Amino acid sequence: xxxxxxxxxxxxxxxxxxxxxxxxxxxxxxxxxxxxxxxxxxxxxxxxxxxxxxxxxxxxxxxxxxxxxxxxxxxxxxxxxxxxxxxxxxxxxxxxxxxxxxxxxxxxxxxxxxxxxxxxxxxxxxxxxxxxxxxxxxxxxxxxxxxxxxxxxxxxxxxxxxxxxxxxxxxxxxxxxxxxxxxxxxxxxxxxxxxxxxxxxxxxxxxxxxxxxxxxxxxxxxxxxxxxxxxxxxxxxxxxxxxxxxxxxxxxxxxxxxxxxxxxxxxxxxxxxxxxxxxxxxxxxxxxxxxxxxxxxxxxxxxxxxxxxxxxxxxxxxxxxxxxxxxxxxxxxxxxxxxxxxxxxxxxxxxxxxxxxxxxxxxxxxxxxxxxxxxxxxxxxxxxxxxxxxxxxxxxxxxxxxxxxxxxxxxxxxxxxxxxxxxxxxxxxxxxxxxxxxxxxxxxxxxxxxxxxxxxxxxxxxxxxxxxxxxxxxxxxxxxxxxxxxxxxxxxxxxxxxxxxxxxxxxxxxxxxxxxxxxxxxxxxxxxxxxxxxxxxxxxxxxxxxxxxxxxxxxxxxxxxxxxxxxxxxxxxxxxxxxxxxxxxxxx
Numbered sequence: 001x002x003x004x005x006x007x008x009x010x011x012x013x014x015x016x017x018x019x020x021x022x023x024x025x026x027x028x029x030x031x032x033x034x035x036x037x038x039x040x041x042x043x044x045x046x047x048x049x050x051x052x053x054x055x056x057x058x059x060x061x062x063x064x065x066x067x068x069x070x071x072x073x074x075x076x077x078x079x080x081x082x083x084x085x086x087x088x089x090x091x092x093x094x095x096x097x098x099x100x101x102x103x104x105x106x107x108x109x110x111x112x113x114x115x116x117x118x119x120x121x122x123x124x125x126x127x128x129x130x131x132x133x134x135x136x137x138x139x140x141x142x143x144x145x146x147x148x149x150x151x152x153x154x155x156x157x158x159x160x161x162x163x164x165x166x167x168x169x170x171x172x173x174x175x176x177x178x179x180x181x182x183x184x185x186x187x188x189x190x191x192x193x194x195x196x197x198x199x200x201x202x203x204x205x206x207x208x209x210x211x212x213x214x215x216x217x218x219x220x221x222x223x224x225x226x227x228x229x230x231x232x233x234x235x236x237x238x239x240x241x242x243x244x245x246x247x248x249x250x251x252x253x254x255x256x257x258x259x260x261x262x263x264x265x266x267x268x269x270x271x272x273x274x275x276x277x278x279x280x281x282x283x284x285x286x287x288x289x290x291x292x293x294x295x296x297x298x299x300x301x302x303x304x305x306x307x308x309x310x311x312x313x314x315x316x317x318x319x320x321x322x323x324x325x326x327x328x329x330x331x332x333x334x335x336x337x338x339x340x341x342x343x344x345x346x347x348x349x350x351x352x353x354x355x356x357x358x359x360x361x362x363x364x365x366x367x368x369x370x371x372x373x374x375x376x377x378x379x380x381x382x383x384x385x386x387x388x389x390x391x392x393x394x395x396x397x398x399x400x401x402x403x404x405x406x407x408x409x410x411x412x413x414x415x416x417x418x419x420x421x422x423x424x425x426x427x428x429x430x431x432x433x434x435x436x437x438x439x440x441x442x443x444x445x446x447x448x449x450x451x452x453x454x455x456x457x458x459x460x461x462x463x464x465x466x467x468x469x470x471x472x473x474x475x476x477x478x479x480x481x482x483x484x485x486x487x488x489x490x491x492x493x494x495x496x497x498x499x500x501x502x503x504x505x506x507x508x509x510x511x512x513x514x515x516x517x518x519x520x521x522x523x524x525x526x527x528x529x530x531x532x533x534x535x536x537x538x539x540x541x542x543x544x545x546x547x548x549x550x551x552x553x554x555x556x557x558x559x560x561x562x563x564x565x566x567x568x569x570x571x572x573x574x575x576x577x578x579x580x581x582x583x584x585x586x587x588x
Contacts, residue, residue, distance in 0.1 A: 005064030005092070006039040007131065010081070012054075012074040016046045021189035021237065022069040022098060022123065024173035029124040030131055032171050037135050038064065047074050055084050064134065065093045067127075070101040072370065072392040079112060086114035095130070097123045099204055100392060103374035105148040109156045118148040121161040122194075124169075167193070167214040172222055179229040187233040190226070192219050192251065196239035198272075200299075200311045201376035202338070202369060205239045213247065220254050227258055227265055233293075235268040242271045245280060252283055252292065259291050266332075268293045273318035281321055285328035293332040296322065300341055301352045308342040310376070315355075322359050335361040339410045340369035340396035342384055346406045350441040353413070357440040363422050366414040368407065369396040412448035415457060419466045426467055426497040428554075429490065433474055435558060447473050464507045467498050471509055489549035489560045496547060496567060502575035513546050521546070532568040532580055539579060540572025551581055 009027055011020030027040045041061060045054050058066060058081065066085055068078045082094045095117045101108060102120035109115055119126045126146045133139035141149050145162025174188060193213045196205040226234050242248035248271070255267060273296040276284075284292060300306060301315050325331050335356050339349055356364055371381045371388040381388065387397040387404075398404050420430045437443040450473045451457050456465070471494060475481040480490055495510040506512040514525055529544045536542075550563030568580040 005062050006041045007065040007067065007134075008058060008061050008063035009040065009042045010058060010066055010068050010078075011042065011044040012068070012077055012081075013044060013046055014073045015048075017186050017232075018046075019174075019183065019186065019188045020044065020069055021173055021191070023067065025171060026067070026097075026123055026127045028171035028173050028175075029169075030128050033128050035128065035131050038131070047077050051077060051080055051084075055081060058085060059088055062089070063092055065095055067095040067097070068101075070096050070098040072100055072372070072394065075100045075392050082112065082114045093117060093134075095119070097127075099372075102146075103204070103372065106156050106158060109148055109150065116149070120146040120148060120158070122146070122165055124165055124171075125162055164194070164210060164212060167212045168218070170194075170214055172218075172225075176225070179225055179231070184230055185232050187235055188226075188231055189235050189237050190222065191237050192241070193238045193243075197243050198240060198311065199376070201309045201380055202341075202372070203239075204372055204375055206310070206376055207374070211243060213244070216247070216250060219251060223251075223255060224258065227255075227263070230264045232264075233266045233268060236270070238270065240272050240275075241269040242275050242280065245275055245277055249280055249283055252280070252287070255291060256283070256287050259288060261288050263288055263291045266290055266293055268295065268334075270295045270297070272296070272313070273298070273321055274314040276321040276325075281324045281328070284325060284331050287330045289330060290332075292330075293334060294325070295334040295336065297336045297338075298352070298356060299336065299338045300344055300349075301355045302344060302348055305341050305344045305348070308380075319355070319359060322361070326360055332363070333359075333361040334363035334365065335359060336365045336367060338367050338369050340386075340399045340402055340407065342380060342399065343401050344399075345401045346410075349402070349410070350439075350445070353444070354439050354441050357421075357434075364417055366410065366417055368410070369399070370394045371396065409445070409448060409452070412452050412457060413444055416444050416448050416451070419461070420470070423501075425463065425501045426470060426494060427501075429494040429497045430470060432490070432493065432554075432558065432560065433470070433477070433480075436477070436479060450476065463498075463501070463503050464505060467494065467503075467507065468509055470494070485548075485562045486560055489547075489562055492545075492547040492549055493554065493560065496545065496551075496578075499543070499545075499569055499576045500578060504571060504576065514543070528566045528568075536568070536570075536579055539570050541570070542579070543569045543571055543576070545569065 009023040011023050013020055023042060027042060030040060043057060068082065070078050078096070085092060086094060093116045094114055096108065096115055097119040101118050105118040105120055108118060117130070126144050129139065129144045130147065133141065133144065141147055142157065142159060144159060147159045149157055151157055170191070174183065191214070193211055195208045195211040197209055197211050199206045199209065269292070271294050296318065298318065299311065306313055322333060325333060337352050337356060371378055371386065371394045373394070384400040386399050389395050389397060396407065420426065434440050434443045451469055456469050474490060480486050491511065495512065498510060506515060513521055516522065525544050525546065529542055532542060532544060545567050547565040547567060548562060549565060550561050551565040551567065553559065553561055553563065566582050567578055569576045570579040
């Protein structure tokens with residue numbers, strides 16, 4: 001071992017904007033215990049970075065220890081880097097921790113000889129003991145809680161996991177300097193509790209039902225630091241933030257009181273929707289826009305499927321509380337479903353999709369079951385004959401009720417949701433078409449099949465292509481495509497929507513009037529532009545468009561009818577804004 005080398009904490013995040021809570025917590029805990037013998041260096045990378053570039057930076061530190069926090073999204077890169085590091089720095093210790101390492105610790109130690117040590121369970125105490133043991137031969141590895149290691153004969157030894165760390169011993173993972181400089185404008189993770197009282201079989205938290213809380217006075221002090229730093233987002237990783245509703249309300253009330261009317265920082269909470277009582281709804285309704293985001297895992301609306309995954313949810317109460325929050329409009333709502341759960345057929349899942357869409361969340365995540373090693377679902381899936389990927393993220397390939405072909409179709413449905421619904425792209429035109437069908441699922445599923453058949457999903461798709469996809473699919477719908485007046489009105493709505501979605505280009509299929517050759521029409525637009533300029537003398541670059549629909553009627557009723565509307569768009573900002581509108585004869 002390099003006797004003078006540092007301990008290098010290697011964070012491999014899913015995105016550049018993310019931060020690694022686990023490694024920062026280990027560093028902060030060791031520092032809080034007074035550890036100073038070796039420098040603790042945190043290096044952060046993205047899994048999208050070049051492995052060779054990461055390896056060069058790790059090698060340049062000449063570490064005595066390289067510690068990795070392992071998750072389903074980075075374990076393959078961690079394995080690659082560990083093997084390479086062991087070849088070029090054979091005396092360095094490679095240490096793994098995190099859920100993906102701990103769940104299969106013995107297998108990793110057997111299959112990957114480059115890994116010297118793995119910590120199972122909470123890592124703070126084990127990491128601190130291990131650091132002291134680097135320079136103190138009197139510390140026996142067999143005494144370090146949760147450590148998995150090899151003895152002199154090469155046998156893998158698994159130490160018992162130690163006692164859980166009390167909440168008042170959890171350090172703040174971020175230094176003041178990091179909050180004030182390095183992390184400004186980024187997303188950080190934070191925890192006010194550990195453990196979960198529930199036992200959902202697909203979740204690793206089902207193995208840790210002992211809920212512990214950070215003292216509220218610490219939480220409040222940390223929230224003040226986050227607000228003062230102006231972070232972009234603080235994502236709380238509490239498994240069910242409102243499992244203690246009274247405590248959750250105290251934290252929300254504190255945030256609302258301290259954040260002001262125009263908060264720079266957004267706080268994301270994972271909550272149980274049916275545990276939101278009316279007092280919580282009333283409180284959250286007072287939050288300034290942009291302060292609070294709630295993620296609610298619905299997963300399925302079917303009681304028999306909920307029972308199969310050991311999840312208790314009052315779906316009707318959840319829906320009522322979500323509707324109240326949606327009407328209040330102060331909180332950003334993020335609702336989740338999981339495809340591939342035991343016993344849930346495609347037809348049943350489509351009903352769950354309809355249910356979510358009627359609740360109108362700002363974000364709808366359609367996820368797919370992951371059969372995590374060590375989770376209760378792993379045994380359930382095996383007994384029911386599921387098929388899933390051998391490698392992370394262990395995503396389902398077939399369940400007892402859904403085929404691989406049906407899952408492929410749901411992948412296409414997921415893309416439609418991510419193309420249109422979640423970003424609010426051409427939302428008016430998309431919503432109009434969806435409302436013309438008997439069920440939202442029928443429209444989205446039909447659009448997904450059309451996209452698959454046409455090869456639209458075989459390549460990256462730009463905003464203009466997404467708009468064109470909806471345009472082409474709408475032409476196949478008899479009620480619209482075969483009614484010329486309705487079709488013309490729809491295309492004009494789509495053109496307006498495309499511009500209001502932030503696009504400034506002018507695709508030919510949208511028939512922009514200012515690019516037309518009709519001299520009378522061009523003259524009408526010129527005169528309208530002059531009139532709008534007189535109405536709005538301080539505005540910047542303008543674009544005037546003529547729509548063959550009654551826009552006021554559509555905005556009030558959601559229904560298309562023929563008409564003539566002139567709209568004035570302000571193009572001077574980052575995205576076009578509808579500055580004014582008028583009937584074709586109202587300006588003169």
